[in-house]
Amino acid sequence: MASVAEVRAAVDAALQQVSEGQAAIEAARQRLGEAQQSLAAALDGSANDLVGAAHASLSQADQQLEECLGATLVAVEQAQTYTAQL
Numbered sequence: 001m002a003s004v005a006e007v008r009a010a011v012d013a014a015l016q017q018v019s020e021g022q023a024a025i026e027a028a029r030q031r032l033g034e035a036q037q038s039l040a041a042a043l044d045g046s047a048n049d050l051v052g053a054a055h056a057s058l059s060q061a062d063q064q065l066e067e068c069l070g071a072t073l074v075a076v077e078q079a080q081t082y083t084a085q086l
Helices: 004-042 049-085
Strands: none
Touching: 004 049
């Protein structure tokens, strides 16, 4: 069985990976925002339903990434609470 120190070290390593994942999510959200602005500029004035659908899909993707980020924050808090109780 692993010692408390080993468990804490393993959790810390996992939380570092989560932190890296959170940074990637934030970067993805930023890139999607940039893409949405570029799309809006490229298709300015278009009334085609597909343009609106594309914007809605990008907005949905951003919202889902935000929810994903929120879930990682909860996971970090739970893991930290656990290790504090060890």
